[in-house]
Amino acid sequence: MEMKVKEIRNFDEFKRVKPMWDQMLEDSPNDMFFLKHEWLRLWWKHFGRDKELLVLTVWDSNEPIAAAPFYIADERIYGLRCRTVRIIGSDIALRSDFLLLKRPEEALRAIIKHMMKIKNEWDLIRLDDLPADSITIHPIERTLRGTGTIYDIMPGALSPYLLIEGSWEEYWRARGKSLRKEIRLRLNRASKNHYLHRLHYRGGGNVEWLMGKVLEIESKSWKYKSGTSILSNPDETRFFLDLARLADRRGWLHLNMIELDGHPAAYQFNIIYKKTILGLKTSFNLNFGKLSPGKLILYDLIRFAFEEGISEVDFGGQAESYKMRWTDRVREHRNFVIFNVASPFILLYLKPLLRKIGPLRWVKGKFELMARRRKDD
Template sequence: MNVVDTRVPDARAPLRLLKVVPTLLCGGTENQVMALCRSLNHGRTDLEMACLRRLGPFVKEIDDRRIPLAEYPIESFYSLNALAQQAKFARHLTRRRTQIVHAYNFYGNVFAVPPARLAGTPVVIASIRDLGLYLTPMQKRVQRYVCKLADRVLVNADAVKDWLVRDGYAPEKIVVIPNGVDVSRFSAPREPSRLRCELELPPDVPLVAVVSRLTRLKGLEQFLEAAALVGQRFPQARFLVVGETPPHDPTYLDDLKALAGRLCIGDRVIFTGLRSDVPALLANVTVSVMPSLNEALSNALLESMAAGAPIVATRVGGTPEVLTDGKTGLLVPAADVPSLATSIARLLDAPILAAQLGRAARQVIEERYSITRMAATTENLYRDLLTRHARKTERRGIRHERAARETHGQWLGTLTSLVDRPALPIAEPACSVHVVTDDAEFLALEAEWNETVERARIGHPFLRHEWLRTWWECFGRGCRLHILIVRRGGRIAAIAPLLSDTTRSYGISIRRLRLLHNDHTPRADFIVAEQPEESYRAIWKALCEQRDRWDVLQLSQLPEGSPTLDTVSSLAAEDGCLSGVWPSGDAPYVRLAGNWDEYYSRLSSKFRQNVRNRLSRLTRLGEPALETVIDGAALLGAREDAFRLEASGWKAEAGTSIDSDPAVHRFYALLAERASQKRWLHLLFLTVNGERIATSYGARYGNRLFLFKTGYDPAHAQCSPFKLLIYFAVRHAFAEGLTEVDFLGDAEPWKLEWTPTTRAHHWLFVFANTSRARVLHHAKFRLAPVLKRWRA
């Protein structure tokens, strides 16, 4: 007979506690879980642990501490094995009569909370310790549902609570307990010379360090860019990057090293890897930097404060809750490289201020963020929830509780029988659409985004993440991201890279959704990788659901053959929305069929004679050659020559050169840096005796060469250097086995000398089914053409 104990638990009795984590790798959550396990009063806690993969350096420590650790291996939650493991977990909870289950992070929560509730565990706690940027919309919905089953959702910062409340969580269920630090580990005396001796550096060298897991949201690229600026003022400074890459992104470290090389600071940046002596290291750096783009509450921040290190951190997530600007450290906006560099330099310039900030930061940790305080608060929460449960059970009565336990047992039996049955076919998951409006979330999509571009077989680089990210950073001022991500079964099926802004058209103020596009993006479109009909409908449905936020949908520079033009027009017509199309430029391109001699012989004899004459003139000055620059460091150096040549002559006078606009200059500078990492950006030069006299930005993507942003030295105008650059570039493309050279832009006469073939582009305008939008459609597609013909 089951005996149900409804008495209020004895405060002195050990709590039967089980903690669930996905793995035991060396991440922020795992570090906090282990610190909490070390600090809980083991005389008052009967602790055991569970994981989904017995993986990571903390496994040995758990075994050494003789804490029971059970593995419930799950490769996918879309499997009967997942149900089987959850049934096994529930049976264990029932047999052991576990009082508290505390699960961590998405996979831990989804695995443990439902079976714990099913097993009748008195107290079930879920933990969320991030801002959800790594979760798909479907995962967010699943976690929100799972957390409704928990008694409490434990978070580590008010920023996380605020996000969850906005996402539909009940505020009364959310408890904030900040991370804690074992302050005693950070009490070692400072020995600056020891660390510098180990690194083979002079004893007085300033050390600026980032301690972090090396992931793309930690702002490490911005740190290196800031380091390059700081290094100009403090050439003796060295920059430490301490940490390792996660298993899912092993090449990121190589990307960072390559970036350091391109920034010409490769010899001043030290990548130390993972270190076990972080407390000693932090105690002896000159400045500790937290450049995260998105963060809930960083353990590295608290550890730096505990070590008394002067800190520069980005104002993200829970960081401002802990670090007070000008009192315990310096705060800067996320992704703001100049501000980051300025603040680092300020602390290097002012050692007295730096020391004051470090001491104040240490005091804050001792008073409010010690691991002892965190452990006591957490244990008090456990006991309070257990007491509440016992009193609630006592009020409901033993009989009711016994009936509940019998029901749980029946459910467990049913679950066990289900997992023993043959597998049934799983229905194809439906589409879901998520709107990305946050810069950090957009940045986090890079790998998935580019993988989607490749699956969509888009034959140009202008929709790749690095292109659009750079465009947004340089031209997105005054706008807001409104990117629609369509997922199917968790994988991205389609992307509509849109932004929202307001403008005036024909005297009417309008709200507009438009593609991330201006004159510096030659081609734009939606990215559709699978199930095109379903994906387009999902995008249109999402746009219709937000129709009160836009008057016009503007899809600029859609290339000939894009299904977006006809599909979106048809979907709009079905819903009674007016649309209209404007023809845009026709971009000439050369099909590289046959060989160079055959192609060249088909060009007009007059044109070929002109090329021979120009080449003869240039040869009298020296040996002409085509130079193609691809590699990072060389490309960054050559970039300045390209800017100089592009600005020569009429472009600088007309104010249309790259150097004429700081935003445009930044765009092409950053694009060269980022695209060179992917090795698709080529800088082409025509040289004579080694002197660069003409240039073009080139994108070698797949089997095609794209040419844009061209220029030449007017001192050699009599030789037509740009015409000769095209001559050598097209000839080289034939030799390389490429299939096309695309001149992009408009059908200018010089391009048509090389080819009569063009690719049309169109702008599609879709108008919301409102009076304002219908008036605008009438003005744009009825009145404006009539006025244009009349004036002609």
């Protein structure tokens, strides 16, 4: 019997499927925080107003076996409107994925076939930062090849992570001498010249007050000056405030903070899910930059992980050098772009080939000719 795909395009309807979604995720081999119904719902609340919801559920008879939490958004490519399908929350999450419960290859084939049936609604499908070790990767590659779909696959984030093994003392002795010396000097200097207060918040207190300190640090950070702070976007500010409240109620929140002379100097906004620390946001106050509070708070976080029975610290993001001083492991990700052959944006896939056989201006002219109808009135 062929699998059936059902669409959820109404947010109220998506809210109603929470019990089913939660059970599917609990039973799924790719259970991750960024597929939690609460996470998806919260993201949509703050960022979904100019987008179209397109959540797909796959059914085998009367049993739900997979889901794709998609949305459609208007994006600009070469100044033209491009209807892009993405996974909800993938712009903020450390990674994204499909919710797969059973028969992943057949379920993914049903999802891809359904998307091709409604290809008049989209130009590109972007699947960003799927974990390379996810049960999704090989089945979706085989599915795309088997259905003759035009797609591209590119490396995604190389995200450092630390498995918590052995004792803190063993781990710390195994770190390089230069790192141990640097941290020791920074701690001594901070303690000698300032009143140093270190905080690990796990719930049960005044989360609003603590988030006020987080935003104070953000306002005095290099990210604020560069326009990349969570304060730079009011929607993102409200999202993280709401996420802190939600995570505090659910026991997921971990706020790690360092204060110097009573002033917040650095913070880490973490989620603890299934004994894994997920590092979502971090920043430090530039006024204390000479003391390297960002390094001290990372030291504090890892020591906390060893002492509190954490299994893994997921630093997220890319493999920046300051993270790689604390671990030798990285988690690979894959980015997929699926092209609609009926869309003018198929030229994005053909562009490298066309570059070889003709002037780039021919490509540009052809693109503009095919895409003229896509321009806004």
